Amino acid sequence: MRTGRIVKLVSGVYQVDVKGELFNTKPRGLFRKKKLSPIVGDMVDFEVENEKEGYIYHIHERKNFxxxxxxxxxxxxxxxxxxxxxxxxxxxxxxxxxxxxxxxxxxxxxxxxxxxxxxxxxxxxxxxxxxxxxxxxxxxxxxxxxxxxxxxxxxxxxxxxxxxxxxxxxxxxxxxxxxxxxxxxxxxxxxxxxxxxxxxxxxxxxxxxxxxxxxxxxxxxDFDHIDKEQLKHHFREINEAGALCKFRDCMHLKEPQCYVKAKVENGDISQMRYNHYVQLYEELAQRKERY
Ligand SMILES: Nc1nc2c(ncn2[C@@H]2O[C@H](COP(=O)(O)OP(=O)(O)O)[C@@H](O)[C@H]2O)c(=O)[nH]1
Ligand SMILES: [Mg+2]
Ligand SMILES: [Zn+2]
The missing domain is CATH 3.40.50.300 (P-loop containing nucleotide triphosphate hydrolases)
Incomplete structure (x- = not known):
């Protein structure tokens, strides 16, 4: 058994780097059934066959992806x-x-x-x-x-x-x-x-x-996984200020007593960044309605 990192994927073959030594590996059939595919960056355990080839049988837990x-x-x-x-x-x-x-x-x-x-x-x-x-x-x-x-x-x-x-x-x-x-x-x-x-x-x-x-x-x-309601959390300063809005589900659009809008007005939050938030929010909202 060897452990290494997948550095490249070419037509179904995963190249695994073990301290500079490269192996061409394929995932075991098991993964296909589970609908789990290894990706570049993964740390994997594999069994060596024919010196430079092998079969991946375990993917280490991903830190992020x-x-x-x-x-x-x-x-x-x-x-x-x-x-x-x-x-x-x-x-x-x-x-x-x-x-x-x-x-x-x-x-x-x-x-x-x-x-x-x-x-x-x-x-x-x-x-x-x-x-x-x-x-x-x-x-x-x-x-x-x-x-x-x-x-x-x-x-x-x-x-x-x-x-x-x-x-x-x-x-x-x-x-x-x-x-x-x-x-x-x-x-x-x-x-x-x-x-x-x-x-x-x-x-x-x-x-x-x-x-x-x-x-x-x-x-x-690439925004598929982001709900419009979650978007506000991905703008740092909006996320931070949003904690003080009157309504917990405030989207910082037209709601009263919105701390985010107050901060945009007094210049603490960049008007430009806020505009980009609203623009993207609207795009995500339209996308939802279409389906
Ligand atoms: N003037 C200038 N040109 C740059 C600079 N960095 C890259 N380029 C040029 O921009 C073009 C695209 O660069 P490239 O590295 O292929 O971009 P990539 O598509 O992001 O990989 C090339 O013609 C580079 O020479 C820079 O700092 N100044
Ligand atoms: Mg390039
Ligand atoms: Zn608000």
């Missing part, structure tokens, strides 16, 4: 946004944050390509990022020539997931962290914002005794 793309036991989730092409969008960032929180992951934020901004644009970006900094997120920016060493602190042994739209510079970051990876980076195309890269393939790369993966952005489907 992302549903799309499937990856488990994440220590650090990094949301990568770019300042330009694609342009920075606080609304998109808030959606990433909601998804991260819904999986109980505390994300870190990196904004790339700040070298492409004018001084004025850079100033504007920093004003928006200050909101996230105040909310307690670790926020970093980087330009083309910045080394990434300061962006990732104490990552030894961690399983890190970089999440972000296509073209924001995830592969570039990975290559800067570990030049041996020499991952292909893309040239910006017009198709970028239309979700050209819908592959949900995940692969973990070795880094600092840990692992790192880049994953694509998300789609509307």
């Amino acid at each position: 992302l549903k799309r793309p499937p990856v488990s036991n994440i220590d650090r989730l990094i949301i990568v946004m770019s300042a330009k092409s694609p342009d920075f969008s606080a609304q998109l960032l808030d959606r990433f944050l909601v998804i991260a929180h819904s999986y109980h992951l505390k994300p870190q934020i990196i904004v790339t390509k700040v070298d492409l901004l004018s001084d004025e644009e850079y100033e504007q970006l920093n004003q928006q990022l200050a909101i996230y900094d105040q909310l307690g997120y670790m926020v970093n920016t980087k330009g083309q020539d910045d080394t990434t060493s300061t962006l990732f602190k104490d990552i030894a042994g961690e399983l890190i997931v970089l999440s972000g739209q296509s073209g924001v510079g995830k592969s570039t970051l990975l290559n800067q962290l570990n030049p041996e990876l020499s991952l292909e980076t893309q040239h910006i195309s017009k198709a970028l914002n239309r979700g050209r890269h819908t592959t949900r393939h995940v692969e973990l790369y070795s880094i600092n005794n840990g692992y790192i993966a880049d994953t694509p952005g998300f789609s509307a489907l």
